[in-house]
Amino acid sequence: MNILFAAxxxxxxxxxxxxxxxIGALPKELRRQGADVRLVLPKYADIPWPLxxxxxxxxxxxxxxxxxxxxxxxxxxxxxxxxVYFLDNEYYFRRHGLYGxxxxxxxxAFYCRAVLEALPHLGFQPDVIHxxxxxxxxxxxxxxxxxxxxxxxxxxxxxxxxxxxxYQGVFPSGVLQDIFGLxxxxxxxxxxxxxxxxxxxGGLLYSDRITTVSRTxxxxxxxxxxxxxxxxxxxxxxHDLHGIVNGIDYELYDPMQDEALAVPFRSxxxxxxxxxxxxxxxxxxxxxxxxxxxxxxxxLVHQKGLDLIAxxxxxxxxxxxxxxxxxxxxxxxxxxxREAAARYPQQVSAHITFNDDLARKIYAASDLFxxxxxxxxCGIGQLLAMRYLSVPIVRETGGLKDTVMPYNEYTGExxxxxxxxxxxxxMLFTIGRAVYFYREGKHxxxxxxxxxxxxxxxxxxxxxxxxxxxxxxxxx
Numbered sequence: 215m216n217i218l219f220a221a222x223x224x225x226x227x228x229x230x231x232x233x234x235x236x237i238g239a240l241p242k243e244l245r246r247q248g249a250d251v252r253l254v255l256p257k258y259a260d261i262p263w264p265l266x267x268x269x270x271x272x273x274x275x276x277x278x279x280x281x282x283x284x285x286x287x288x289x290x291x292x293x294x295x296x297x298v299y300f301l302d303n304e305y306y307f308r309r310h311g312l313y314g315x316x317x318x319x320x321x322x323a324f325y326c327r328a329v330l331e332a333l334p335h336l337g338f339q340p341d342v343i344h345x346x347x348x349x350x351x352x353x354x355x356x357x358x359x360x361x362x363x364x365x366x367x368x369x370x371x372x373x374x375x376x377x378x379x380x381y382q383g384v385f386p387s388g389v390l391q392d393i394f395g396l397x398x399x400x401x402x403x404x405x406x407x408x409x410x411x412x413x414x415x416g417g418l419l420y421s422d423r424i425t426t427v428s429r430t431x432x433x434x435x436x437x438x439x440x441x442x443x444x445x446x447x448x449x450x451x452x453h454d455l456h457g458i459v460n461g462i463d464y465e466l467y468d469p470m471q472d473e474a475l476a477v478p479f480r481s482x483x484x485x486x487x488x489x490x491x492x493x494x495x496x497x498x499x500x501x502x503x504x505x506x507x508x509x510x511x512x513x514l515v516h517q518k519g520l521d522l523i524a525x526x527x528x529x530x531x532x533x534x535x536x537x538x539x540x541x542x543x544x545x546x547x548x549x550x551x552r553e554a555a556a557r558y559p560q561q562v563s564a565h566i567t568f569n570d571d572l573a574r575k576i577y578a579a580s581d582l583f584x585x586x587x588x589x590x591x592c593g594i595g596q597l598l599a600m601r602y603l604s605v606p607i608v609r610e611t612g613g614l615k616d617t618v619m620p621y622n623e624y625t626g627e628x629x630x631x632x633x634x635x636x637x638x639x640x641m642l643f644t645i646g647r648a649v650y651f652y653r654e655g656k657h658x659x660x661x662x663x664x665x666x667x668x669x670x671x672x673x674x675x676x677x678x679x680x681x682x683x684x685x686x687x688x689x690x
Contacts, residue, residue, distance in 0.1 A: 215250065215342070216250045216338060216340045217249050217340060217344055218251075218252055218254060219241055219251060219253045220253075220254050220353055221233065221253070221345075221346040222312060222313075222325075223237065223312060224255060225466075226262075227258075228255075228258050228260050232460075232592075233346060233377050236346075238463065239463035240461075240679070242672075243671075244679065246676075252297045252298065253296070253297075253298045254299040254300075255298065256300070257269070257287075257289060257303075257307055258307050258309075258312060260310065260312070261300075265293075270289060270291070272335060274286070275332065277303075277327050279320060279323060279393060280393045280395050281392070284303060284306075286328045288301060288302075288328075288335055288336075289301075289302055297338075301325060301329070301332065303328075306320070306324055318383070319385040319411075319413075322348075323393050326356055329350075330353065330360075333366070341687040343372050343373075344372075347376070347414070348383030348413040348414040349413070350374075351374065351413035351414045354372040354416065354417055354422075355394075355396070357372060371423075371686045371687050372422050373423045373425060373683070375424075375426065375427070377427055377592075379414070379435050380517070382407075383414055385411050386410055419447065422686050423456065423685075425457070425458055426457055427592035428459045428460070428617075429458075430611070430615045431457060431590075433457070434611070436448045459617065461672035462594060462598060462672075463671075467601050468601075475489055475574065475575065475578045476578075477492070479603075481666050489579045491503065492575070496575070497538060497565070498559075500536075506535045506536070506648075506649050506653075507535070507537075507538060507580045507581050507582070508535050508538070508580065508581070509580035510541070511577070511583075511595055512543075513541055513542070514544055514547035515547070516544070518586075518588070519585070519641070522637070523550075523584070523586065526642045531554075533645065533646060541565075541566070542566055552564055574602075578602045580599070580604040582606075583607065584607050585607065587608070587609055588609075589612060591612050591613060592613030596617060603665060603666070605629070606630040607630065607645055609641070614632070617670065618630035618631075621651065623651070626664075629664040629668065
């Protein structure tokens with residue numbers, strides 16, 4: 215199977231969130247299972263210079279962008295045996311940061327056209343183009359509307375993955391003709407969204423199959439509450455919609471090999487507590503292995519359930535816990551945790567920054583990992599926490615429900631704690647229950663034993679994707 219991954223970010227090149235982790239890890243596992251998987255990215259200025267120096271130009275193209283043509287250099291890099299292509303246009307991509315510019319519609323329309331225009335120059339004929347999130351939503355549209363009759367394009371299939379339905383790439387209607395080069399009534403009707411143009415809607419309509427990043431989220435987004443205006447369309451395409459849960463890179467996140475940790479460990483709670491002591495020293499919290507340490511590593515935005523934490527933060531601290539926070543986001547939540555750290559210096563340590571090294575230290579040190587999201591397509595934080603034996607406390611939504619089985623003290627099943635209703639006091643009760651079992655050593659050891667048996671690597675999910683690729687391409 216030949217698979218081309220089209221995405222707007224990927225580790226180790228550029229990253230703003232979990233999408234980059236997925237695109238960095240999933241192709242690696244697919245290659246292990248026998249597929250030829252290659253990746254195509256915009257060539258951003260933020261890509262580390264040592265990697266840019268290794269890129270070689272293999273083609274120079276003119277890309278149609280509405281009524282005009284734009285330069286595109288197709289560059290290639292081989293990294294750890296994998297081929298990655300970069301689409302170079304300094305006007306669009308030589309900027310700091312990836313998203314949030316006024317011309318994002320034009321930038322990513324250019325990228326989508328360039329992916330398709332570059333295909334004859336790659337020496338690689340994909341059976342499937344796997345597109346990820348709204349930035350790639352126009353690839354299935356362009357493929358069927360503009361390229362279907364061209365030699366070499368007709369047999370290609372597309373899979374479109376929703377990583378977060380909330381972000382859809384909605385722009386004014388004028389871009390349809392001026393930038394996208396699409397102007398007949400049929401195409402307008404398919405991309406129209408409340409008078410504007412919706413890039414993700416294009417991907418959902420024109421792709422051959424749709425996936426999203428957990429089974430529960432695949433069901434949730436077919437309802438008005440979670441559907442972000444796309445629930446009707448997703449119900450229409452429910453037989454083409456598949457939920458495949460994300461994994462994590464077990465080589466990249468290995469507590470036995472992680473150089474960020476004070477003490478490497480695999481399953482030893484004693485060594486994990488040594489990391490806890492080291493972190494307490496680092497972040498100026500009292501060293502005490504008996505105090506439950508609660509971690510919050512997240513974007514500080516409403517989606518992550520931070521309004522629930524704000525409502526009951528004093529009551530959480532009254533349980534005698536330490537809270538370590540890492541992340542950036544909305545000013546109100548940054549202020550919340552800064553003020554809490556100032557008011558409770560013996561219990562709260564807040565780090566309003568992005569710091570991967572510190573994040574790894576917190577995963578390894580914490581006893582409990584709090585993730586009370588309002589919605590969560592999959593979530594990577596809880597998977598990383600479990601890899602480092604930090605017990606997750608989650609709300610039962612999306613991938614959190616699929617990956618965290620609540621602990622049952624009577625049957626001994628489960629490896630985490632969860633609550634269903636989006637309610638601060640339900641969360642508070644669940645945190646209290648987790649703290650209680652932490653202090654009941656026998657139950658805690660049993661819970662950790664269950665967690666040690668988990669495998670949330672990409673192996674099973676990559677196999678599910680390969681089965682889908684074979685099915686959609688007729689190569690089952």
